[in-house]
Amino acid sequence: MEDRMKRLVLAALALAGAADALADSQFKLLVLAMPGKYHYEYIPIARDSLEKLGKLHSFDVTYTHRPEAFDGDLREYAAVMFLNTPGEELNPAQRAKFEAYMKGGGNAIVVHRAAITPPDAWLWYEKLVGRRVGVHPMLQTGVITIADKGFPATFGLPERWIWSDEFYVTTNPYNVTIQPVLNVDESSYDPTKIWPGQVARGMGRDHPVAWYHRVEQGRVFVTTLGHNGEMYRDPQYLGHLMGGIYWAATGMGQSGR
Template sequence: MKLNGIVITVAAAALLGVSLLCSADKPKDGKKKILLYSESLGFRHSVVARPLSGEMAHAEKVFKEMCDKAGYEVHFSQSFHDLKDIKQFENYDAIVFYTSGNPEINRQAMLDWLKAGGAFIGVHATTDSYRKDAETASGGKSTGWPEYIEIIGGAFSGHGKQDPNGVTIKIEDREHPATRMLGEEWIVVDEIYHHDRIFRDKIHVLMSVDTKKTNLEPQGMKPDGDYPLAWTNTYGQGRVFYTAMGHREDMWTNPTFQEHLLGGIAWALGKK
């Protein structure tokens, strides 16, 4: 990799926090091009933490395997410098966020790209981004981004303990590409997010916690509460898919989760 004329190895790139992007040109074989962007400010989830050895993070490795099998060209970045202008966004058919805090991307460029027909996918911690004012990677201050919260469909507000007995998820839309493989319910062991500023009247909820079949105490949930875990939204011509799953390493290697995520990506790219 070259940075300002200096050749940088993959290991050094990871240590310096720069991206692992390859050529920015559109693939000539017609493959859809996807970026997994996982910059974390504040809390960094272990699945997207790159080891000091310079290897890719666990989620990046698994996601590459998933995309290779699905026929997508995939790229990775943990640097906001790769999303600073509209041309950088336009390099990709879909952009997957696994972020936290307020990365210093070009906000207007993202909105323009999405409105023009981009596919935006959020995984797990993505709803923990831009929900409040926060410190930036460069040491400055960044304001919250209300329009982002409306687009992604909700804001992280907390989570309970991970229950080894699992949480029962009821599937509200059994025909959607992201959930049609799940049947009536899906029992998972993962970190279950709570959200506020949920826009149920604007988003299309695909699945949520079944409060009648789940032990609510370790989750800190209420019997009459509403806990959506995956949904879709639109913005202009763009499609938005979010799943709250994906905290744990073993969730990423779970074939059902992989089908769920790939189904959401396919829908965001235009599949019915």
């Protein structure tokens, strides 16, 4: 009888602990991170950092390299992150599910390589990103400037932030309106420095490297920063990413609006 009571008490405590853990979680984030030809070393580092952010800020992270995650019910997630993994990796049924998720009020975060997708391969996803990525110069050190001081993805950054990355050159073939969050100062690096046989040109004064906008009924945050694994250990970059996650998942945090 005494053993039975002990088991009941332990079971009740376990249930209480599970309920507390569930209650403490603010939201769920789905992260799709598939290894590619140029991006793979970041995966374990980014997973560790995002899971630590989840513990610190009380949200759950489902981190996967399998696009089959999109076969399930996406409505349980406050936001979906494409981490160096473009939407072209989804099959037609999974693409339709993601579109339905956004139309139902879902939210998205697009990071670095995920912004690059073959032109006209999935028009809807290109419009979700908001810009078409053309060439990108070699990874260089440059100066990032803040375009929107009231957006959470800028709160931990200095006015002029020395950062090394591939500063993507983008175009806007579908006339999508975006709200720039960060720009790169093209006078701080060589926007023409690229591999033999390719040609790169700068974008001039307005060269956004992070932005946000609304698609369907949802929020979309895009950062083209985040090329290599070590960046996912950098506190300022992780603060930038966390600000985008926070806004996309909750719609909160903007100031001056």
